[in-house]
Amino acid sequence: MGSLVDIKNVRADFPVLDQQVNGSQLIYFDNAATTQKPKSVMDALAHYYQFDNANIHRGLHTLAERATTAYELTRAKVRDFIHAPSSDQIIFTSGTTAGINLVAQTFGRSTFKAGDKILISNLEHHSNIVPWQMIAKETGAIIEVIPVDDIGVLDLVAFEKQLDDKVKLVAVNHVSNAIGTINPIATIISLAHAKGAKVLIDGAQSVAHIEIDVQALDMDFFVFSAHKLFGPTGVGILYGKRELLDQMPPYQGGGEMIKEVSFSGTTYNELPYKFEAGTPNIADVIAFGAAIDYVKSHGAEELMKQEQALLAYASDKLTAIPGLRIVGTAPEKIAVISFVVEGIHPQDLGVLLDKFGVAIRTGHHCAQPLMQRYGLVGTCRVSFAFYNTLEEIDRFIVALERSLRMLG
Amino acid sequence: MAQSINEIQDELIAEFDLFEDWADKYEYLIDLGKKLPAMSETLKTEENVIKGCQSRVWLHAEREGEVVNFHADSEAVIVKGLISMLIRVLSAHSAAEILAADLYFIDRIGMSQHLAQTRSNGLLAMVKQMKNYALAFSAQQ
CATH class of the missing domain: 3.40.640.10 (Type I PLP-dependent aspartate aminotransferase-like (Major domain))
Known part of the structure; x- marks a missing residue:
C-alpha cells in the first residue's frame, strides 16, 4: 500500500510507537487527545x-x-x-x-x-x-x-x-x-x-x-x-x-x-x-x-495528504461494518472519525480494543453539549496522525470486528 | 452455612484460571454481564448513580436482617460483568464482613486495570460505594 510520506523513516522518529501493548503491537489512534513526540523533541x-x-x-x-x-x-x-x-x-x-x-x-x-x-x-x-x-x-x-x-x-x-x-x-x-x-x-x-x-x-x-x-x-x-x-x-x-x-x-x-x-x-x-x-x-x-x-522539515502539506488518505480509507472500512454509524460526516474534515455501533456502549469497545493494543478514545470528548445535540452518551473516536498507516487501519478493523463479535 | 467472602473470591479465581487468554476471560466477563439480573427501573434514580464512570452505573443496597443485598446495573456490559462479580462476592454478607473485605480476586483474575483511577473507569467507585452502604448500615445498628 502506497504512502505519501516515507512512513518507515517517519515512524522511526517516534520511538513510543514501537512497543507491544497487552501483547500486541501498539496502534495509536488517539492523536486528537495528544500527539506523540519525535525524538528530536x-x-x-x-x-x-x-x-x-x-x-x-x-x-x-x-x-x-x-x-x-x-x-x-x-x-x-x-x-x-x-x-x-x-x-x-x-x-x-x-x-x-x-x-x-x-x-x-x-x-x-x-x-x-x-x-x-x-x-x-x-x-x-x-x-x-x-x-x-x-x-x-x-x-x-x-x-x-x-x-x-x-x-x-x-x-x-x-x-x-x-x-x-x-x-x-x-x-x-x-x-x-x-x-x-x-x-x-x-x-x-x-x-x-x-x-x-x-x-x-x-x-x-x-x-x-x-x-x-x-x-x-x-x-x-x-x-x-x-x-x-x-x-x-x-x-x-x-x-x-x-x-x-x-x-x-x-x-x-x-x-x-x-x-x-x-x-x-x-x-x-x-x-x-x-x-x-x-x-x-x-x-x-x-x-x-x-x-x-x-x-x-517534512512539509506540512505532505503530512496532511497522508492524513486525508487515512481518513478516506478508514471511513470506507468503518462504513462497511453492519450497525456502525459515523457521527459527523461534514464534507470538510480532519482525520478524526467518531462512531457508534447499535446496541454497543462505546466504553466496552474502548476496553476491548485496548486489549488488542489499539488506543482510541471513548466518551463525550469534553463536548457534552454536542453529544446532547445528537442524543448520544458518547462515541468511539479514532484520530490519525501522519505516522499512522493503512496497515494499522486494517489491523484496527480486524480488532474492532472481533470486539463486536465478543460483545454481540 | 453460606460461603464466606474469601471462599467466593477463591471460587472466582478458580473459574478464571480455566481460561488461557484474555479474550476468553473477557468473553466470560461479558457473559456474566449479560446474565446480571435486571435492576428495577424504579431503582435507577439519579441518587443511585455512581459518579465518575464513563458509562452510567446504578447501585442500590438494602438490608435484610443481618445481611446487605446489592442491586446494580450499567449501560456498558463489561462494567456489568464486573458488577456481577462484586455482587456475587459481597451480597448476602453482613455489613461488618463487607467493610472488612479485601477484594484480592480482582487482581488475581487479571482485572486490576479496571481499578485504575481514570475517569473512564468506575470499578473503584463501585467498591467504595458498596462499602459506604455497608458503613451506613452498620452505623444504624
Whole structure:
C-alpha cells in the first residue's frame, strides 16, 4: 500500500510507537487527545537540562543567555509557523485552555457589559464554553450558541441572524475535536467583523493538520497547544492582534510582567511579557521549537495528504461494518472519525480494543453539549496522525470486528 | 452455612484460571454481564448513580436482617460483568464482613486495570460505594 510520506523513516522518529501493548503491537489512534513526540523533541528537552538550564531574561551569565535565546527562538518559530506579523504578539501560556481563560479574563472582563453577547458554537470543547460562562456570569453578558446540523456542519444562516451589534465576541473552534468538522472560519470571521465583533479561534485541533495564517484570515485571537502539534505538554500559544493585546489589562501579576515596581504603584512590561508572569515553562517551550522544525522539515502539506488518505480509507472500512454509524460526516474534515455501533456502549469497545493494543478514545470528548445535540452518551473516536498507516487501519478493523463479535 | 467472602473470591479465581487468554476471560466477563439480573427501573434514580464512570452505573443496597443485598446495573456490559462479580462476592454478607473485605480476586483474575483511577473507569467507585452502604448500615445498628 502506497504512502505519501516515507512512513518507515517517519515512524522511526517516534520511538513510543514501537512497543507491544497487552501483547500486541501498539496502534495509536488517539492523536486528537495528544500527539506523540519525535525524538528530536525529547533530545531538545534533555539537551536543555543537561547543558543550558538557567532562568531567562534576567541573568547576565552565559547559561541564562543561551536559555533566553533558545526560548525566544521558539517564539520566532511560532510567529513564522502561524504567519503572525510580529513575535511579540506570540504569548506563551500553559495550553489552549489557559489561552482562552486569559482572553476571557482580560479582553472579556474589560469589554463585556450587561446584555452584550458572546457567540460560541454547538461544536465547542468544554474549554471554549466554561471560561465564557464564567465571565458572562460576572459581567452580565449573554452566551448564544451557533447551531450545528445533523451531519456536523455549523448553520451559518442562523449565525448571520444571531450576529447583531450586541455581539462582542465570537469564539469557535477551527476544527471540532469530537467529530472532526473543519469550520468555515474565513466566512465566520468576515461576517463577525462586518458587525464589529471580535473573533477567537480555538486552533487546538487544527494547528497540526491545517496550514494557519492568522493574518490572511484576519483572526483577532488564535489559541492552541504544543502537545497536539508533536510538542511537549504544558505549553500553549495565544496570538492576538496588537491593538487588542495592548488594550488588554495584564492577567496575572508577578515577576517578568513588570517594568518597575514600587509600593505606590507598578508599571507593566511590554508585550509579550505583560502576559507572562513568573518563570515560564522554559524547557518545554524550547523543545516545542524542535517540534515545529520537525513539521516544517517534512512539509506540512505532505503530512496532511497522508492524513486525508487515512481518513478516506478508514471511513470506507468503518462504513462497511453492519450497525456502525459515523457521527459527523461534514464534507470538510480532519482525520478524526467518531462512531457508534447499535446496541454497543462505546466504553466496552474502548476496553476491548485496548486489549488488542489499539488506543482510541471513548466518551463525550469534553463536548457534552454536542453529544446532547445528537442524543448520544458518547462515541468511539479514532484520530490519525501522519505516522499512522493503512496497515494499522486494517489491523484496527480486524480488532474492532472481533470486539463486536465478543460483545454481540 | 453460606460461603464466606474469601471462599467466593477463591471460587472466582478458580473459574478464571480455566481460561488461557484474555479474550476468553473477557468473553466470560461479558457473559456474566449479560446474565446480571435486571435492576428495577424504579431503582435507577439519579441518587443511585455512581459518579465518575464513563458509562452510567446504578447501585442500590438494602438490608435484610443481618445481611446487605446489592442491586446494580450499567449501560456498558463489561462494567456489568464486573458488577456481577462484586455482587456475587459481597451480597448476602453482613455489613461488618463487607467493610472488612479485601477484594484480592480482582487482581488475581487479571482485572486490576479496571481499578485504575481514570475517569473512564468506575470499578473503584463501585467498591467504595458498596462499602459506604455497608458503613451506613452498620452505623444504624
